[in-house]
Amino acid sequence: MGEVIDMQAKIIEAFRQKAWGEVARHATSLDRATNSQGFQVVGAEALFAELPPVPWVVQELELAPGAVSMVAGYGFSGKTIAMQSLALSVASGSRVWGRFDVGEAGRVVHLDYEQGSRLTSERYQRLARAMRLGPDNLAERLDVAFMPEMYLDTPSAEDSLTSLCEGAKLCIVDSFRASAPSAEENDSGAVRLVLDKCTRVSERTGCTFVMIHHARKPSDSASGKFAIRGSSAVFDACQSVLVFGGEKGRPITVEHHKARISGNLCDDFVLEVSDVNERWGLRIVASDAHNAELQRREEEDSALREAVLGYIRQNARCSTREVGGSVSGRTNAIGAMLDRLERQGHITNRATRGRSQWVVS
Numbered sequence: 001m002g003e004v005i006d007m008q009a010k011i012i013e014a015f016r017q018k019a020w021g022e023v024a025r026h027a028t029s030l031d032r033a034t035n036s037q038g039f040q041v042v043g044a045e046a047l048f049a050e051l052p053p054v055p056w057v058v059q060e061l062e063l064a065p066g067a068v069s070m071v072a073g074y075g076f077s078g079k080t081i082a083m084q085s086l087a088l089s090v091a092s093g094s095r096v097w098g099r100f101d102v103g104e105a106g107r108v109v110h111l112d113y114e115q116g117s118r119l120t121s122e123r124y125q126r127l128a129r130a131m132r133l134g135p136d137n138l139a140e141r142l143d144v145a146f147m148p149e150m151y152l153d154t155p156s157a158e159d160s161l162t163s164l165c166e167g168a169k170l171c172i173v174d175s176f177r178a179s180a181p182s183a184e185e186n187d188s189g190a191v192r193l194v195l196d197k198c199t200r201v202s203e204r205t206g207c208t209f210v211m212i213h214h215a216r217k218p219s220d221s222a223s224g225k226f227a228i229r230g231s232s233a234v235f236d237a238c239q240s241v242l243v244f245g246g247e248k249g250r251p252i253t254v255e256h257h258k259a260r261i262s263g264n265l266c267d268d269f270v271l272e273v274s275d276v277n278e279r280w281g282l283r284i285v286a287s288d289a290h291n292a293e294l295q296r297r298e299e300e301d302s303a304l305r306e307a308v309l310g311y312i313r314q315n316a317r318c319s320t321r322e323v324g325g326s327v328s329g330r331t332n333a334i335g336a337m338l339d340r341l342e343r344q345g346h347i348t349n350r351a352t353r354g355r356s357q358w359v360v361s
Contacts, residue, residue, distance in 0.1 A: 057170055057208045060100050060266050062240035062259040065202045068195050072213045072228045073244030078252040079212050083172050085127050085284045090170045091141040092133055097286035106169025110144040113178035117146040130281035153180035158197050165207040176213040185230030195237040225257040304329050308337050317357040
């Protein structure tokens with residue numbers, strides 16, 4: 001609309017100056033703009049204008065205005081709580097998970113279609129305490145809509161979302177399925193209608209969209225980007241895609257599978273979620289995935305060592321089969337641990353008649 005008004009003003013001015021060639025040129029442009037049937041086009045002059053720097057929200061995670069970014073993962077993989085931590089970091093200008101820079105603080109909008117006011121508020125409070133943040137640090141920079149009545153698959157959602165996101169730096173939508181209940185995940189057309197709607201709002205407002213989405217249960221045939229639920233159009237429509245995974249009681253693994261703007265994928269990392277002062281606070285810290293894997297193996301190795309030694313102390317002259325049947329772990333790992341402990345002089349095999357008999361040295 002602004003472009004049309006601008007061209008009309010130019011035509012009026014050209015009439016006043018009797019610049020009939022300019023009148024004709026602007027009239028042609030006006031006709032093209034007003035009769036484009038929903039297609040807003042730009043000419044070569046605008047197309048080849050110098051581009052400003054990318055207004056990154058988090059550069060290493062490829063979060064920026066434009067196409068939607070997606071965080072996908074199986075249930076209870078920590079997606080939502082990690083995004084709430086991201087929201088606090090963007091709203092306060094602090095590092096995301098203690099690792100990624102966000103630059104200047106900005107307003108965050110969180111559309112909560114999943115958790116409701118009690119759980120979402122409690123998590124924000126606990127995360128904020130651990131980050132030493134409070135209402136004064138976040139004034140007018142964190143807005144949450146609990147269980148909105150407006151769904152993103154409704155025709156009027158685009159205008160409402162545009163108004164809501166004016167002046168915002170980040171909008172988190174939790175989740176794709178809950179925010180667009182009539183959009184069948186396996187229907188590429190329905191998927192694109194919702195995601196492209198968010199992209200258009202981002203283009204108009206400069207607000208970066210992060211959509212939380214569910215993934216299939218991890219398996220050998222469905223891992224990484226292939227675990228993302230629904231049509232391949234979900235992945236295709238996105239600008240950046242982060243896939244969350246992990247086992248209960250273990251750190252959250254995060255893999256970066258798409259970086260449309262720069263092409264630079266972030267190295268895999270892990271998120272450690274821990275209570276602070278018995279549920280007073282909640283801290284999320286990112287670390288290198290390789291180091292975390294080494295630490296995990298060391299912890300498992302230490303636990304197996306103590307389990308094998310403990311069993312032999314309580315069951316002198318036990319056999320290798322008895323140790324393997326009583327201690328949790330892979331058979332070959334238990335056998336290797338027995339060999340190592342014997343070499344190190346911690347245990348002795350007093351075998352008789354071909355039967356192993358382990359004792360503590």
